[in-house]
Amino acid sequence: MQDKLKLKQLADLRSQRWLAPDDMRSFAHRQRLQQMGLRREEFMSRPVIAIINTWSDLSPCHAHLRERAEAVKRGILQAGGMPFELPAMSLGEVMVKPTTMIYRNLLAIETEELLRSLPIDGAVLMGGCDKTTPGLLMGALSADLPCIFVPAGPMLSDRHRGQVVGAGTHTKKFWDEYVAGNLEQTEWISLEARMTRAPGTCNTMGTASTMTSIVEAMGFTLPGATSIPAMDSAHPRMCSASGERIVGMVWEDLKPSRFFNRAAVENGIVAYMALGGSTNAAIHTIAIAGRGNVPLTLDEIARVGADIPVLADIFPSGARLMEDFYYAGGLPALLAGLKPRLTLDCLTVNGNTLGENLAAFESGMRPQGEDAIRPLDNPVTEGAALAVLRGNLAPSGAVIKPSAASPHLLKHRGRALVFDSVAEMNAQIHAPELDVDADTVLVLRGGGPIGAPGMPEWGNLPIPKKLLAAGVRDMLRISDARMSGTHYGTCVLHVAPEAAAGGPLALIRTGDIIELDVAAGRLDVLLSDEELANRRESWRAPPKPRQRGYIRLYVDHVTQADQGCDFDFLAGFEEPVEPPIF
The missing domain is CATH 3.50.30.80 (IlvD/EDD C-terminal domain-like)
Incomplete structure (x- = not known):
């Protein structure tokens, strides 16, 4: 890795602007950190890492992220960094009204300003529910500090009357049967406690798994991170490894502007199409790309994905669930079958290229349940995902x-x-x-x-x-x-x-x-x-x-769907402006 990226020195760390000077203002900064029980040695000579955590008691997709943050902290500490957990708005898809989409840009603003305003050298972004992933990434791209994404992971699978059932997809199917008079109320009520039976994002290829997979294909996660079920023991191990890795990224100054480019965006689009992903991802991908100085249109998404069939046999386009996808090798297995369509020399957060990561995957243990991921010559459907x-x-x-x-x-x-x-x-x-x-x-x-x-x-x-x-x-x-x-x-x-x-x-x-x-x-x-x-x-x-506050700001400044629904005053990339310290 050292031959690819020049390593920073301690004096180069952004946090040193707050902590190193021998003046009254920095004295106060150091004093207040020690007020929280920290020793001077714990923050003066280490990278300061923010853990942007979207955990909430009203966000079932993220219900486990409070304890997962402890695993992230463990990895950061083991690598010689100093973690600070920062809560951010949790966009739990079902509970937030009128829609989480209206708050995606607010989360992006919050993420950008948390990273800009505090003595942060790098960030771990924790989320996964639909609008959380793009909101976190949009803000992080605008802040342009080293960052790594930790996906919440999909919930466990479930069955009803011996049949596989998926969150959202089968809710709609059963509702139609209930309205048609083909399903008894007692059975309808019993489904409430079965179809979403553990923390994590929807176990179908909804917007959550689509977006986290796109972000992985773009290079923002450790390889295979997005497919790990939320309640699998591999998930906290991935969290710890991500915490360890962000410290290395800080020393390497591996920030988004050094690896996020048009080729990375197109890799994300290839994954999107092969997954049979959510239509919502078109809006979010345009918004994410714009924040990273990659102008993107609907027609360009269609061009990149034009000849990519659906290969992931996951509801609603297929007949399986995300847990099956994980057993089949997850996103690395899917991407390995798409190598001719990918730009393999794109750098990723682990310091290796996408091609190097896929080669490492292919040389490892053969996954089980390969039917969940089809080869190009036997797709789930010839019809496009978008x-x-x-x-x-x-x-x-x-x-x-x-x-x-x-x-x-x-x-x-x-x-x-x-x-x-x-x-x-x-x-x-x-x-x-x-x-x-x-x-x-x-x-x-x-x-x-x-x-x-x-x-x-x-x-x-x-x-x-x-x-x-x-x-x-x-x-x-x-x-x-x-x-x-x-x-x-x-x-x-x-x-x-x-x-x-x-x-x-x-x-x-x-x-x-x-x-x-x-x-x-x-x-x-x-x-x-x-x-x-x-x-x-x-x-x-x-x-x-009549609107007030943030909703009024939203209505006055949001762009149309084909432009990503970002705010007109935030879309695009500008060099981050560091805050003055007086």
């Missing part, structure tokens, strides 16, 4: 997940049934008199970054009860909202510009004919340009609800 759509309904783009959609709906023409809000939809969708059939296109607007606000996961519109009772389990659905990565269905999402920003979605009416052609990358409403122009003349933006 398709980008454009047309007069989505001039800036929209996305769909073909691998989790119904093939017969990927080319479809139908009459629109439009809902102006999620409240209107919920009030009407199960009404017996609703004018709807299996060919109807359900449309929801007002679910975008500004309109909702925060772009909640409303995009998997419910199938009307009378159609569920008739056996219908999928319909074409279109919205400017998002969809849970654990869910499935023929759902066109992230329509941009959103309706609240004056996008064409605001102009369509119930009865209009909408045409989807995924193979051609088209999404259109069959109206003339003249008719759309006439409707725009009479369109008025819906009144904004």
Whole structure:
């Protein structure tokens, strides 16, 4: 490693600006650290390492991170560093309302400012639930200090009536059966205590595992870290190893700007597609890339992933769970089968290149349960994990997940049934008199970054009860909202510009004919340009609800989905500005 990166000296450490000078201000810094019971020797001659921990009593995905932080500290101390645990906002996906997405940028701000404002030389980022991973990475990229990501890990697997069941994916399946009258209430209630039976992120290929895997492929974790189940004994060992490694990264000055580049981003996209990952990852990857000075568009994501089939046989695109993926070798095994599609000379946080890490994996023990990861010549599905759509309904783009959609709906023409809000939809969708059939296109607007606000996961519109009772389990659905990565269905999402920003979605009416052609990358409403122009003349933006504080800041400054939903004043990379110390 030493022949790759020049080692720092003690005087070069960032924390020394706070601690080393012989003046009254630094005297106070040293005094206050000793006030907490620390010896001078513990912080004066060691790298100071922040552990950004997103543990919370109301975040089940991160419920184990309080004790995992102790393993991280152990590794830091053994390597000669001094750990300080710093709590950060915990974005528990299910509990936070109206949506965790609205707070992703707040976590990014918090992470950046924690690292900037304190005497920190390097950081361990602990998280895993959907928006936590991109929030932490966005902030860390902007701060540009040595950092390593410690993923929370997926929860344990479970079964119901002998069948594998996955978090989110089977919740939706069982709910549809319950609404259709095919599932007794007692059985429905019993599922509450079974399907999510241990701490950790969703055990399907939802947004959590998609994002942590992308981050690993980009080089921010130790090899194989993201696939380890949260409750496996390998998980605290990985935490300890990550703590040990961050100290070395500080001495090597291995910060994100030294290894994060376009090739690393494209490696992440290749992994994303092969995993059959969440549509949400398109937004987050664009935002992460932008913070690292890698401008990225939807079309570039589509180009990089164009010929990558789904190889991970994991719900919702496949039929297995993350624990099976781990037994099959996890992300290193998946990437090893994709080496011709990867840039192997990209540096990673352990100081080795991606190619070196994969070679080490391939020379080791053969994993078990290889069926969870398919070879390129026998994919789970030929359909892509993500398709980008454009047309007069989505001039800036929209996305769909073909691998989790119904093939017969990927080319479809139908009459629109439009809902102006999620409240209107919920009030009407199960009404017996609703004018709807299996060919109807359900449309929801007002679910975008500004309109909702925060772009909640409303995009998997419910199938009307009378159609569920008739056996219908999928319909074409279109919205400017998002969809849970654990869910499935023929759902066109992230329509941009959103309706609240004056996008064409605001102009369509119930009865209009909408045409989807995924193979051609088209999404259109069959109206003339003249008719759309006439409707725009009479369109008025819906009144904004009264907002205050952070939510008002969000609505005023968030960008559209195709731009990553970052804040306009934070997107992009600038050289970090060190705080003055007076």
